[in-house]
Every structure is written in C-alpha cells, then in structure tokens.
Amino acid sequence: MANKEKLIDVLIVTPNGVQYEHEGQIAVLEAVDGQIGIMAGHEPLVTPLSIGEVHVKRDHEHQQKIDKIAVNGGYVEFSNDVATIVADSAERARDIDIKRAESAKERAERHLVEAKQTKDSSSQARAEVALRRAINRINVYGQN
Numbered sequence: 001m002a003n004k005e006k007l008i009d010v011l012i013v014t015p016n017g018v019q020y021e022h023e024g025q026i027a028v029l030e031a032v033d034g035q036i037g038i039m040a041g042h043e044p045l046v047t048p049l050s051i052g053e054v055h056v057k058r059d060h061e062h063q064q065k066i067d068k069i070a071v072n073g074g075y076v077e078f079s080n081d082v083a084t085i086v087a088d089s090a091e092r093a094r095d096i097d098i099k100r101a102e103s104a105k106e107r108a109e110r111h112l113v114e115a116k117q118t119k120d121s122s123s124q125a126r127a128e129v130a131l132r133r134a135i136n137r138i139n140v141y142g143q144n
Contacts, residue, residue, distance in 0.1 A: 006040050010056050012069060012085045019090040020069055024058035027083050029076055044079035051132045053140050054085065068093040070140040072133050096141040105134035
C-alpha cells in the first residue's frame with residue numbers, strides 16, 4: 001500500500017451530489033488548456049475542465065488500479081492535497097450505460113446534420129456539445 005503522505009484525496013461533485021471519492025497517487029484531468037496531472041505536494045490551483053476523462057491511479061487491495069470517470073466540464077480546485085472537481089455531470093466507467101451513450105451519440109449526430117442544413121448556429125453548438133459528451137462517455141466506457 002502506498003505511503004499516506006504521497007496520496008491525494010479526489011472528490012468529484014455534481015448537482016446530484018458526490019459521484020466519486022477516493023485517495024490516489026495521481027489524478028489526470030482534461031483542463032481547457034491541456035491535460036494536467038496532480039500529485040501530492042502540487043501547487044494549489046483552480047482551473048476549468050473540458051469535457052473529458054479523469055483518471056485516478058490508486059491502490060485497491062494492494063494492486064494498482066486506475067479509476068476512469070467521464071466528466072462534462074466544470075473545474076478543479078486543488079490545495080492541501082485535496083482535488084475537488086465540480087462538474088455538471090460525472091460518471092464512472094463501470095456505471096455508464098453504453099446503449100444509452102450510443103443512442104445519445106446517434107441523436108446528437110442527427111441534430112448536428114439538421115442544424116447544419118438549416119444553418120441554425122445555436123442548435124449546431126448544442127448538438128456539438130451533446131456529441132462530445134456522448135463520445136466521451138463511450139470512450140471512458142471502452143477503457144473499462
């Protein structure tokens with residue numbers, strides 16, 4: 001088991017409450033300006049997150065494990081070895097309903113085509129975000 005001094009607490013909170021809470025050696029996140037890794041002793045930070053994956057490397061029953069979580073935007077605040085991620089939504093890979101995610105992807109693709117045909121830029125932007133969210137969930141599920 002890892003030395004307690006080298007661990008960080010990772011907490012993911014959405015409007016529906018706490019979605020994830022574990023200790024880990026490192027958290028890797030998709031910030032709006034690129035991927036970042038946070039380990040114990042990292043400088044305090046607050047940064048916005050993109051639609052993307054959060055990976056938390058941790059010990060589980062004396063074996064290395066990487067938890068994968070699909071996060072849809074938000075931000076991370078890190079200080080005192082605690083990473084708090086506040087997101088619109090978050091889903092662990094093991095909890096993703098792949099059929100639902102694939103249906104959401106197909107629906108978003110249809111809406112995107114329709115929005116482009118009608119030149120509706122706001123509908124196009126919403127469809128693009130929905131598509132990115134669905135693809136993110138599918139990708140995270142596929143790494144499970």
